[in-house]
Amino acid sequence: MAENPSNPGPTERPLHFIESLIEADNASQRWGLADDSGLPRVHTRFPPEPNGYLHIGHAKSICLNFGLAKKYSGRFNLRFDDTNPAKEEQEYVDSIKRDVKWLGGDFDDGPNAGGVFYASNYFDEMYEFAKELILKGKAYVCELSAEEVGKRRGSPTVPATSPYRDRPIEESMRLFREMKIGRFPNGSKTLRAKIDLASPNFNLRDPVMYRIVHESHHNTGDKWCLYPMYDWAHGLEDSLEGITHSICTLEFENHRPLYDWFMNSINEGRTPDGSGPWGRIVHHSQQIEFAKLQLTYTVLSKRNLLRMVNEKLVRGWDDPRMPTISAIRRRGFTSRAVRAFADEVGCTKTESVIDIGRLENAVRHDLNKHAPRTMSVLRPLKVTIENWPEGKTDELDFVVNPEDPSAGTRKVSFGREIYIEQEDFMETPPKKFFRLAPGQEVRLRWAYFITCTGVEKDAGGNIVAVRATYDPATRGGDAPVGPDGKPTKKVKGTIHWVGAHNAIEAEVRLFDRLFAAEAPGERTGKWEDDLNPNSLEVITAKLDPALASAAPGDTFQFERLGYFCVDPDAAAGKLVFNRTMTLKDAWAKEAGREANG
RNA sequence: UGGGGAUUGGUGUAACGGUAGCACGACUGACUCUGACUCAGUUAGUCUAGGUUCAAAUCCUAGAUCCCCAGCCA
Missing domain, CATH: 2.40.240.10 (Ribosomal Protein L25; Chain P)
Incomplete structure (x- = not known):
């Protein structure tokens, strides 16, 4: 990751809103000072659910969170938000660790390493906190089915209802313990927070804290059949890890009142010195929301990426045409370029769509400086x-x-x-x-x-x-x-x-954008309709013999053509290159102009 | 017809009552043993309507448009 010393690095840019916020917090010592450095405490985290591969949108979040820890001499945690055993797999845990690391998110090494954590390792603590809320009269066991809850949810102006809301504390406590030891089937009971059934914010209409799921978990195995919901779990995870700034995307703005309600409810009756019946006040992190990355000519949702893989529209999660981290790494993008890109596009609450050309330029810019040249045809x-x-x-x-x-x-x-x-x-x-x-x-x-x-x-x-x-x-x-x-x-x-x-011969895979439309699916409602039929062309090329010894991952500029890297499919005597990116081509533009008159 | 957010050149992003700036793109040109890179220049913007003020992107009022929310997903 050594930068060329003659390269002055990224020029100064103004602070974005999260940096401003942190600097204000630091100035007031809102989060206190770090034991080791004596500097104001800044502790961020990246909290993926291990239910898919990370993509370029996650890269923005990783660079943001790690970048803040680095900039303010703080810490950065990787935390698996693995609260749903039905969707999560070890394969994803492994790929996520690899991808975060590749991007420079040093969660377990170096001055900003905070460590790697699992929400599932906190299930015992969470369970104790939940009992505390029951005891405080702030949570109850509800026996409505999911379908019934739906029917009783109400509307923006009509309150929700639950017949179990006012059941005795002791009864809820007994049922909750029985839920934990597996006495009830899936979906038969939930633990709900007792907040406000009439709230215009539906997240506060007595949200579910725990549901029963008899399923094996990738980390805890069969220890639990009771699993916490995101809203209940997330603030506790942040609290237990001492996270100062809990950064998430815009769609969680509506959840912030709930995040704060849970933490405030736990802290109700607690004291700074731990005197009193409930003990010491627990850390309450601040949730901050920013706009997630959107790109032209790109589909970026785990669900749809999973479909592309399952329906074999691409060759796998790391098909170089995919927007996943593993795919762009295989394609030959450098993490340095991705980091520069993430920094360039900024961080705001405005939902913007970034021109994919910005990413492509970041890759060209980086590879121009670093890629050895060859002449290949x-x-x-x-x-x-x-x-x-x-x-x-x-x-x-x-x-x-x-x-x-x-x-x-x-x-x-x-x-x-x-x-x-x-x-x-x-x-x-x-x-x-x-x-x-x-x-x-x-x-x-x-x-x-x-x-x-x-x-x-x-x-x-x-x-x-x-x-x-x-x-x-x-x-x-x-x-x-x-x-x-x-x-x-x-x-x-x-x-x-x-x-x-x-000259030596080699297979060369020429990639183009996976989608032919700037906003895939906008035309017909189905992104499949905008798949670019020419996104992959495989040819046999005549290469500079110096490339015979190139190893997977090595990147070169084929002069006047673009950047190419050796694909892992390469074997002894069988070279395979991926075209990472073309060079800009002024002649193609000129020729196109002539062709069009 | 509830609640929560957002809106500045083509695209991003600054300016926090005092000259609307920067980056990318596009277009010109210079340079060039990569029609690349680099460099120089040009282009183009405050959602609308009122109001406050010597002065408004910024403050006030009303409206418009877009995004999110009624999973026992995260």
Whole structure:
């Protein structure tokens, strides 16, 4: 993760609203001082439910939460909010840990590590707190079925009802204990908070705190058949971990009154020194909501991503076309680029949709600085240099990364037969086409100037090969210098090439956006209708032989084409590359303009 | 027809009663052995209507539009 020291890093940007809030808290020492650093306490967390793979939207949250801990010398926890055994799996726990770590969220290592936690490890404490609420007359066991509760829910102006609301405390206590030891079937009873059945905020209409689920849990096994609901559990998790700023997305704004009600109810009757019947006051974190990330040309919901995987619309969770963290990692995005992107798009309460181009640019920007270059040809066209001797080769210097002088140079081998890109040749070129054409001279990068002398076609009239002559005075790609010290000739175009005598072949997977519409599903109501049929093209390319030793995950720029990385599918003797991202292409734009008049 | 939020160029995002700024995109141009990168310039905005004020994106009033909420999901 070492940044180039010559890179000044991200420029100063103004504080966003959460940072302002934290700085105000720090100034007033609202959360006290940390024992180790003596600095104002800042403790954040990322609390995923392990029921799916993390995606780029989660990345924004991870970068936000970890970034705040880092910025204010605080701590960052990874916490699995695993309160629903029916949906959660160990596979997801493992993938989430890997993805958070990859993004730089160092939850268990380094100065900001807070640790990894599981809501399910707090079930005993939560159970005790629940009994306290029953004792305080703030919770009761309800025997309405889910269906009946629905019917009795009321409307914005009509209150809800429950016939069990005023049952004696002792009775609720007895039933709650019996719920815990498995005496009742699923759905037969719940523990409900006694708040306000007439509240216009439905979350306060006596919400369920516990439901009975006879199902094995990935962490606690069969110890429990009683599972806490999100609203009840979440504030307690934050409290137990000493979280200062409990950051979540906008849809939880309506839940904040409930979050606070639970904490205030627990603290009712508690004292700072623990005197009195209920003990010491517990920590009450502040919930803060921000707008989650939305992207053009992208579907970002766990439910729909799961469908894409299950219905085999993609090859899996880590199909490089997916917006999951594991997919973009496989595709070759760097976590550095994702972090820069997350920082650039900011953090507000405005629900905005970010142009996917911003993410793509962040990746280009990062890889431009770091990716070694190669010359590789995706769609080969053979060129024979007629005035180059048969069998002779020439070893020429190639600059590994012009953006990074320390990367140095290496050799590339030139010969009588080479491959160039099909689209770098036109028999009848338009005006601003600076590449190879009959009678037209171009530079072969780092090699020689060549002039096209002829075209070979098959019976169908398709171009199958090209003939050319080279200028021996241009070795290395430099035009000869005249007596005045100036180049004697200039060419407008420089194209890449690879020697036919030593090129290696590899599978290359060309990805395009998974969706062809800016807002998938907007047109017909079904995002499936906007799937891009051309989101994957697999070709066999002619590569720079230096790539023969590349290992999975290695990233390169194929000059003039884009960034490519080795896919894990690669095996000994069988290279597979993913196209991470194309380069910007001003010529494509120009050519498109000409085509459209 | 209840409650909770939001609204500034094409897209994001600042400005917290005192010159509407920045980034991305787009468009020009410069540079270039990657039609890349980089650099310079241009473009374009305060949801609407009233009001307060010397002065309003900011304060007040009324309205408009969009998002969230009636899971024993999170």
